[in-house]
Amino acid sequence: MRRLGAGPLWNQVVTVESDACRQYWWTHLLYINNYIYDDNQCMPQTWYLAADTQLFAIGLVFCIVARTQRARKIILGLMMIVSLLTPALHTYFEDLEAIVFQGPENVKSIYKTDNVFRHVYIAAHTNLASYTLGMGGGLLAYHWLTEGKDFEHFKKYRFFLWLIFPIDTLVILSGAFFYGDARASLTLRVIYAALYKPVFQLLVVFLTIFIIFKSEKVYRGIVEWRGFTWTGRVSYSAFLVHTLFLRAIAGSFVQPVHLTDFFVLVILSASIFLSFAAAAILWLCVEAPAKQLISAAMKPRPRVQDTKI
Structure with a gap:
């Protein structure tokens, strides 16, 4: 995203996240990014995933004990x-x-x-x-x-x-x-x-x-309602990418903007459309194939019966 636009605030709003992700990517792999937040501006919305994973681990211990x-x-x-x-x-x-x-x-x-x-x-x-x-x-x-x-x-x-x-x-x-x-x-x-x-x-x-x-x-x-089925499938990817578009929009402004209700509605609509469009592509190209591969790998193999006499 850092290469796709420019503006007076681009480095401060967009590039700063790219630099943070280069330094703090490991906190996301370990799901501890919600406790290392002082200078960590890499996908800040994912604090929820870290907290949810940590609480899920507590829930597993509870079920065992x-x-x-x-x-x-x-x-x-x-x-x-x-x-x-x-x-x-x-x-x-x-x-x-x-x-x-x-x-x-x-x-x-x-x-x-x-x-x-x-x-x-x-x-x-x-x-x-x-x-x-x-x-x-x-x-x-x-x-x-x-x-x-x-x-x-x-x-x-x-x-x-x-x-x-x-x-x-x-x-x-x-x-x-x-x-x-x-x-x-x-x-x-x-x-x-x-x-x-x-x-x-x-x-x-x-x-x-x-x-x-x-x-x-x-x-x-x-x-x-069955209409939520599609949005439910892509909601995770939309959650991950929506801030990219919000940052890009904010970093692209080259002059002060008068925020009216209509302007906010336009920005909100554009962000939702772009987020779910990108999420649909990610689901089709990444999430769905990965899910099928994991299901195939985890599926138990059928036992071969010995037919020898």
């Missing part, structure tokens, strides 16, 4: 306590803000100087609460499925389920409270930093369980 239902409850409870304490302690002892502020300087630097982003937002241990709730919800759903739990009588509460999406949206937007002129108290910042992700995830887990047991049709019809 917690063999009984009692052990699962105890370990999940301890994990939940630790996961609530970690973002709270970071916020308290470092005197951090409750949220990541979306300002020009943060966006320009890709948050490399924002301690809330680096120490709380992208780290695996500060995202453990959501993963713990997800594991607990999955185990609960599996337990109810195996025992054939009847959810028919819960259908009369489906109107309350429809409120989950608006409530989750309000949870996201609630961070706007901290954009005021006066800084919020440390106590409020600590409480919000500890609870806003778990509250959001708890509602998601609650809705997911009711969709699994077919107690709700509106949200279930949306998430099971």
